[in-house]
Amino acid sequence: xxxxxxxxxxxxxxxxxxxxxxxxxxxxxxxxxxxxxxxxxxxxxxxxxxxxxxxxxxxxxxxxxxxxxxxxxxxxxxxxxxxxxxxxxxxxxxxxxxxxxxxxxxxxxxxxxx
Amino acid sequence: xxxxxxxxxxxxxxxxxxxxxxxxxxxxxxxxxxxxxxxxxxxxxxxxxxxxxxxxxxxxxxxxxxxxxxxxxxxxxxxxxxxxxxxxxxxxxxxxxxxxxxxxxxxxxx
Numbered sequence: 001x002x003x004x005x006x007x008x009x010x011x012x013x014x015x016x017x018x019x020x021x022x023x024x025x026x027x028x029x030x031x032x033x034x035x036x037x038x039x040x041x042x043x044x045x046x047x048x049x050x051x052x053x054x055x056x057x058x059x060x061x062x063x064x065x066x067x068x069x070x071x072x073x074x075x076x077x078x079x080x081x082x083x084x085x086x087x088x089x090x091x092x093x094x095x096x097x098x099x100x101x102x103x104x105x106x107x108x109x110x111x112x113x114x
Numbered sequence: 115x116x117x118x119x120x121x122x123x124x125x126x127x128x129x130x131x132x133x134x135x136x137x138x139x140x141x142x143x144x145x146x147x148x149x150x151x152x153x154x155x156x157x158x159x160x161x162x163x164x165x166x167x168x169x170x171x172x173x174x175x176x177x178x179x180x181x182x183x184x185x186x187x188x189x190x191x192x193x194x195x196x197x198x199x200x201x202x203x204x205x206x207x208x209x210x211x212x213x214x215x216x217x218x219x220x221x222x223x224x
Contacts, residue, residue: 032210044158044203044214051210059211090157102148102160103212 002027006091006106014114019064019078021109023091026072031093033074034103035066038088047089050074051096086113118206120215127194128223134190135218137204141185146207149178149189152217153200161189161202194222 006023013019025031035047046059048066056066063082067075074091088110092103119138127133139147149161162171167182175192191198201219205212 036214043216044205046211046213049211100146100163100165102150102163104160105157107157 002093002104004091004093004104004106006109008109009107010110010112012112012114013081015083016080019076019081019085019111021076021089021091021111023074023076023106024072025074025093028072028093028095030071030096032096033068033072034092034094035074035076036090036092038090040087044090048076081113083113086111118204118213118215120202120204120218122218123216124219124221126221126223129195131194131222132190132192133194133220134188135202135220137187137189137215139185139187139204139206139213140208141183143208144182144185147180147182147187148205148207148212149187150203150205151200152203158203189218191220194220196222196224198222 003026033050036044037047038044048056048058050056050068053068053071063085064076064078088108090108091106094103095101121136125133147164150158151161152158161173162178164180169180171178178187178189180187189202199220199222201217203214203217205214
């Protein structure tokens with residue numbers, strides 16, 4: 001069966017520090033991968049998605065970047081965190097034929113910027 | 115920018131009550147409408163993926179209907195239980211990406 005792992009579960013970082021959140025998927029090949037953020041009081045916002053190694057699409061201008069160094073690994077990064085980067089970050093995957101397939105989410109990372 | 119609207123924003127019901135929520139989405143260029151349940155301290159869990167106008171799907175006490183021509187979907191919970199307490203999210207598929215609504219937060223009191 002397929003599983004998705006996302007870590008860390010919680011993170012407290014000072015403003016201006018770097019960030020690296022990692023997500024890995026097991027039990028499937030060539031998944032679509034996604035990073036979402038839920039800011040306080042708001043819905044899920046898509047940040048990045050990837051359809052293959054090295055292929056990243058950014059949905060909103062921001063202080064973050066994403067990379068996909070391996071087929072089932074998706075990394076969310078920042079060189080210098082801002083206060084506005086606080087929120088709950090979710091990684092998700094789906095099969096490539098996505099029209100009738102759900103997305104499967106990791107457990108999320110709660111990021112607090114001090 | 116596409117808008118996916120959910121109502122109500124929150125709902126408090128007693129155990130045993132039946133309830134329903136609404137998801138409104140653009141009626142043009144429809145591909146799929148997803149429903150997810152997001153319990154506190156857990157990850158969102160897929161409930162339904164609906165693709166056909168008039169479609170009705172059921173999973174236990176939860177069911178959903180879809181009207182793509184007018185751009186809405188209803189989620190029904192029959193005989194709500196405390197374990198149904200969660201945020202219910204709908205999401206509209208466009209360009210291979212999901213556009214999420216704000217969610218309906220359901221609280222079921224015993």
